[in-house]
Amino acid sequence: xxxxxxxAKTAAEIGLADLFASVRGSLPGGREVGAIRLDAFxxxxxxxxxxxxxxAWKYTDLRRLMRDAKxxxxxxxxxxxxxxxxxxALFAGLGLRRLVIVDGAFVPELSDLADIEAGxxxxxxxxxxxxxxxxxxxxxxxxxxxNDTAVALNTALASDGVVISIAPEVVVERPxxxxxxxxxxxxxxxxxxxxxxxxxxxxxxVIETHEGPDQSEYQVNAALDLVVGDGAKLDHVRMVSEGDAxxxxxxxxxxxxxxxxxxxxxxxxxGAVVRNQLSLTxxxxxxVAGVNAASLLAGRQxxxxxxxxxxxxxxxxxxxxxxxxxxxxARAAFQGKITVRPGAQQTDARMMARALLxxxxxxxxxxxxxxxxxxxxxxxxxxxxxxxxxxxxxYLMARGIPGNEAEALxxxxxxxxxxxxxxxxxxxxxxxxxxxxxLARGE
Amino acid sequence: xxxxxxxxxxxxxxxxxxxxxxxDLIVNKGEIHAIMGPNGAGKSTLSYVLAGKPGYxxxxxxVLFNGENLLAMAPDERAARGLFLxxxxxLEIPGVATLTFLRSxxxxxxxxxxxxxxxxxxxxxxxxxxxxQLGIDPEMLKRPLNVGFSGGEKKRNETLQxxxxxxxxxxxxxxxxxxxIDALRIVADGVNRLRAADRGMIVITHYQRxxxxxxxxxxxxxxxGRIVKTGGKExxxxxxxxxxxxxxxxxx
Ligand SMILES: Nc1ncnc2c1ncn2[C@@H]1O[C@H](COP(=O)(O)OP(=O)(O)O)[C@@H](O)[C@H]1O
Ligand SMILES: [Mg+2]
Numbered sequence: 001x002x003x004x005x006x007x008a009k010t011a012a013e014i015g016l017a018d019l020f021a022s023v024r025g026s027l028p029g030g031r032e033v034g035a036i037r038l039d040a041f042x043x044x045x046x047x048x049x050x051x052x053x054x055x056a057w058k059y060t061d062l063r064r065l066m067r068d069a070k071x072x073x074x075x076x077x078x079x080x081x082x083x084x085x086x087x088x089a090l091f092a093g094l095g096l097r098r099l100v101i102v103d104g105a106f107v108p109e110l111s112d113l114a115d116i117e118a119g120x121x122x123x124x125x126x127x128x129x130x131x132x133x134x135x136x137x138x139x140x141x142x143x144x145x146x147n148d149t150a151v152a153l154n155t156a157l158a159s160d161g162v163v164i165s166i167a168p169e170v171v172v173e174r175p176x177x178x179x180x181x182x183x184x185x186x187x188x189x190x191x192x193x194x195x196x197x198x199x200x201x202x203x204x205x206v207i208e209t210h211e212g213p214d215q216s217e218y219q220v221n222a223a224l225d226l227v228v229g230d231g232a233k234l235d236h237v238r239m240v241s242e243g244d245a246x247x248x249x250x251x252x253x254x255x256x257x258x259x260x261x262x263x264x265x266x267x268x269x270x271g272a273v274v275r276n277q278l279s280l281t282x283x284x285x286x287x288v289a290g291v292n293a294a295s296l297l298a299g300r301q302x303x304x305x306x307x308x309x310x311x312x313x314x315x316x317x318x319x320x321x322x323x324x325x326x327x328x329x330a331r332a333a334f335q336g337k338i339t340v341r342p343g344a345q346q347t348d349a350r351m352m353a354r355a356l357l358x359x360x361x362x363x364x365x366x367x368x369x370x371x372x373x374x375x376x377x378x379x380x381x382x383x384x385x386x387x388x389x390x391x392x393x394x395y396l397m398a399r400g401i402p403g404n405e406a407e408a409l410x411x412x413x414x415x416x417x418x419x420x421x422x423x424x425x426x427x428x429x430x431x432x433x434x435x436x437x438x439l440a441r442g443e
Numbered sequence: 444x445x446x447x448x449x450x451x452x453x454x455x456x457x458x459x460x461x462x463x464x465x466x467d468l469i470v471n472k473g474e475i476h477a478i479m480g481p482n483g484a485g486k487s488t489l490s491y492v493l494a495g496k497p498g499y500x501x502x503x504x505x506v507l508f509n510g511e512n513l514l515a516m517a518p519d520e521r522a523a524r525g526l527f528l529x530x531x532x533x534l535e536i537p538g539v540a541t542l543t544f545l546r547s548x549x550x551x552x553x554x555x556x557x558x559x560x561x562x563x564x565x566x567x568x569x570x571x572x573x574x575x576q577l578g579i580d581p582e583m584l585k586r587p588l589n590v591g592f593s594g595g596e597k598k599r600n601e602t603l604q605x606x607x608x609x610x611x612x613x614x615x616x617x618x619x620x621x622x623x624i625d626a627l628r629i630v631a632d633g634v635n636r637l638r639a640a641d642r643g644m645i646v647i648t649h650y651q652r653x654x655x656x657x658x659x660x661x662x663x664x665x666x667x668g669r670i671v672k673t674g675g676k677e678x679x680x681x682x683x684x685x686x687x688x689x690x691x692x693x694x695x
Contacts, residue, residue: 413538
């Protein structure tokens with residue numbers, strides 16, 4: 001007899017079940033949404049938290065890393081809103097349209113909702129759910145990801161977020177900044193689901209930042225669904241600089257249409273445990289997707305970037321570049337998988353992962369994979385791990401540049417490739433400043 | 444004081460192999476010294492030991508630079524005090540724009556010497572003028588340092604760095620290798636412009652050819668980690684005619 005032995009439930013699993021039971025009646029949504037939530041939580045409860053034997057979570061053993069569940073963060077009060085006012089400071093002064101999500105709740109009075117461009121609609125996820133819109137079963141909630149732990153929990157417990165839709169052919173000149181901030185210094189959890197639909201031939205630039213206080217064991221579970229319509233173009237810049245005790249789980253699920261372009265940039269500098277998962281599905285012929293991601297880690301940080309690129313339509317192109325700089329006892333993990341479906345001829349897909357280890361105790365795990373079911377394709381992947389090049393450092397020092405500055409120059413050069421491809425100089429500069437801050441840490 | 448560099452009984456090993464074997468050399472201000480010698484004699488090793496490259500163990504002797512103990516200084520400190528090594532094989536540094544590198548180097552040195560940092564436009568102006576003298580396309584300054592540069596372009600770039608940083612002692616390690624005759628002339632002209640009464644130079648070369656353009660005051664033969672012969676510029680011509688065979692087995 002084949003008996004499946006399930007390990008005993010962890011404190012976090014029990015806590016999550018209690019949490020769901022106590023809050024499900026008060027989460028936004030009608031009967032339909034309630035049923036989707038119940039189903040999602042059921043899937044989580046059956047599978048439990050993933051551990052190292054789950055291939056998709058191989059490097060992030062949540063059973064071990066998520067010690068307990070936290071209560072939902074309270075709705076932001078006046079104090080929380082005040083603290084949230086300075087969030088996203090790195091991008092301040094760039095004229096971005098700020099949409100502010102405090103402790104998991106969209107706060108209109110902190111957001112810039114004036115003069116919204118014709119054809120652009122911005123709503124809170126809570127209001128969409130209250131109208132029983134099926135947004136929880138789309139995007140990350142759709143079949144491919146619905147069994148994922150982070151997504152299942154997000155679907156079950158999402159309380160708010162932002163839903164943006166851009167009508168066909170609308171060019172949104174002013175970048176949109178989704179500012180996520182946690183303000184509570186008592187341990188709390190937030191679950192947000194956001195959705196962005198860029199209509200046919202429309203264009204937009206969206207920045208997303210996540211931050212929160214140090215020494216606060218808060219938990220963030222954020223999911224963003226993107227639909228890039230035929231001929232549309234979206235640049236998405238994401239920065240995670242959560243507090244030093246935070247657990248951050250995020251999911252990005254994107255569908256890229258015919259000759260559409262999605263360029264994704266991500267920089268992770270903060271958070272104790274970060275799992276950044278991205279799923280890109282290229283459903284349109286000639287779609288182009290690029291993912292440039294960098295993690296800068298120190299202390300005992302654990303950051304996992306997991307990427308799935310699914311080439312469904314023929315003639316699409318994808319480029320993935322992942323870089324990690326790892327100091328102290330930190331650990332970076334990268335899993336990337338490119339799937340090329342039988343019909344996806346003339347796919348051109350390339351993935352590269354590089355890690356720079358700054359200390360003997362730093363760890364980088366790397367697992368790039370290709371799964372190809374078409375014969376006329378160009379695919380490749382590679383990975384490298386190494387320390388700073390002493391010869392290069394000596395060359396710089398021989399010109400008078402002090403050792404620590406030489407190292408900073410080389411690290412910046414290593415990561416630079418990831419952000420250099422950002423078209424807008426102001427955004428590039430903002431990420432460079434974050435990098436410079438990281439390099440100057442502890443000084 | 445006219446003694447710029449004084450090396451006495453210098454011994455150095457790398458990977459447990461003794462490369463420098465009691466080397467003596469004095470370079471006075473205003474002098475150009477050529478160091479010639481067979482491949483493997485230790486010429487590059489000497490230049491790296493002077494510049495402070497990690498991995499070389501000094502097992503004997505001393506080096507005074509302007510009367511100070513050079514070997515106790517970190518490489519960046521040596522550079523700030525005026526030591527410059529033009530590398531035999533200049534390295535490529537992806538992601539660091541040439542101009543950024545030049546500005547960082549110049550200002551790091553100035554800062555260390557307690558001088559005011561130079562503004563970006565001023566640095567750019569100087570670099571542009573030097574680039575023009577050396578026939579370097581200004582577009583190259585925007586490119587990552589030495590990445591995709593030809594051998595000749597790299598050597599010109601080294602010469603540009605040297606001219607910008609205005610060192611007290613220039614050590615040129617086989618600056619002629621990989622240069623065609625036109626490039627050799629341009630680089631030699633650049634070096635000659637730096638000749639000055641308060642500046643010394645050590646020109647390391649395997650061939651006499653470079654010394655037609657950069658005329659030395661003193662010529663040394665380095666073999667098996669020691670200076671085995673010293674003479675005037677005519678020594679270079681003798682070596683060219685007779686080869687290094689007679690020095691191969693010296694002081695093994
Ligand atoms: N890192 C090293 N490890 C071992 N041997 C070395 C190393 N570097 C140089 N050598 C040896 O030291 C000797 C001198 O080398 P080098 O200084 O480069 O000579 P030159 O520049 O005169 O041709 C050579 O025999 C070379 O093989
Ligand atoms: Mg040599």
